[in-house]
Amino acid sequence: xxxxxxxxxxxxxxxxxxxxxxxxxxxxxxxxxxxxxxxxxxxxxxxxxxxxxxxxxxxxxxxxxxxxxxxxxxxxxxxxxxxxxxxxxxxxxxxxxxxxxxxxxxxxxxxxxxxxxxxxxxxxxxxxxxxxxxxxxxxxxxxxxxxxxxxxxxxxxxxxxxxxxxxxxxxxxxxxxxxxxxxxxxxxxxxxxxxxxxxxxxxxxxxxxxxxxxxxxxxx
Numbered sequence: 001x002x003x004x005x006x007x008x009x010x011x012x013x014x015x016x017x018x019x020x021x022x023x024x025x026x027x028x029x030x031x032x033x034x035x036x037x038x039x040x041x042x043x044x045x046x047x048x049x050x051x052x053x054x055x056x057x058x059x060x061x062x063x064x065x066x067x068x069x070x071x072x073x074x075x076x077x078x079x080x081x082x083x084x085x086x087x088x089x090x091x092x093x094x095x096x097x098x099x100x101x102x103x104x105x106x107x108x109x110x111x112x113x114x115x116x117x118x119x120x121x122x123x124x125x126x127x128x129x130x131x132x133x134x135x136x137x138x139x140x141x142x143x144x145x146x147x148x149x150x151x152x153x154x155x156x157x158x159x160x161x162x163x164x165x166x167x168x169x170x171x172x173x174x175x176x177x178x179x180x181x182x183x184x185x186x187x188x189x190x191x192x193x194x195x196x197x198x199x200x201x202x203x204x205x206x207x208x209x210x211x212x213x214x215x216x217x218x219x220x
Contacts, residue, residue: 007042010041010046011041011042013041014037014038014039014041014042015038015042015152017034017038018035018038018039018042018098018152018153019153021035021094022094022095022098022153027094028094029057029086030094030097032055032056032057032084032101033055033056035055035098035101036048036053036055036082036101036105037049039098039101039102039105040105042148042152043102043105043145043148043149044105044109044113047109047113048105048108048109048112048113051079051080051108051112052077052078052079052080053078053079053080053081053082053108054077054078054081054082055081055082055083055084055101056081056082056083056084057083057084057085057086058083058084058085058086059085059086059087060085060086060087060088060089062083062085063083063085063088065088066085066088067084067085067088067090067091067100067103067160068082068083068084068085068100068101068103068104069082069083069104070082070104070105070107070108070111070133071083072108072111072112079112080108080111080112082101082104082105082108084097084100084101084104095153095155095157098149099157099158099159099160100160102142102145102149102159103142103159103160103164106138106141106142106145106159107133107138109141110129110133110137110138110141111129111133114137115128115129115137130168130171130172131168131171131172132164132167132168132171133164133168134164134165134167134168135168138164139161139164139165139189142159142161142164143161143189143190145157145159146158146159146161161189161190161191162191162195162196162199163199165189165191165196165199166196166199166200166202166203167203169181169200169203170200170203170204173204178204180197180200181196181197181200
């Protein structure tokens with residue numbers, strides 16, 4: 001059961017707008033700024049809108065194959081900036097765009113709301129946030145958002161927790177000792193152990209030094 005089932009009038013308005021977008025076949029590319037606002041109203045108590053932000057679509061090639069990413073740039077005009085690769089072939093419809101946007105919004109929420117971090121002091125929180133941004137705070141919030149989305153909109157929602165978990169696990173290992181999670185640890189987050197192990201092995205052999213994003217720069 002999701003944590004937030006009683007909705008305020010603002011949250012109800014946001015839910016209504018999002019349901020209309022999801023169900024309207026004439027809307028193929030929802031306005032990213034408006035969609036961000038409604039998602040923030042519904043899932044994050046409108047708290048991300050208290051910060052300076054920019055949300056935009058970018059061609060897939062400009063994000064180096066990523067579905068989306070979140071940059072933290074307090075020294076610029078924005079506290080965070082989210083880009084979604086709207087032409088990425090993995091996007092199968094508006095829900096998948098929403099899922100990727102929510103994935104990045106959870107990063108922003110953890111970084112600027114829960115930890116109130118910035119580029120100067122992010123190392124003080126790196127153990128909690130994780131070097132790739134997919135530590136336990138992100139995993140817990142993403143799971144809550146997934147469950148609420150399924151409650152509000154129906155169907156299955158996937159914020160990429162499995163990939164985030166596997167990426168973070170690989171990043172946490174050392175060159176001297178590489179461990180794998182226990183079946184209980186994987187199941188704790190609702191993952192099938194054999195599948196998460198497969199993802200971990202893929203990331204282990206595909207990622208090279210320097211490719212894991214630093215939490216002080218951006219997450220994906």
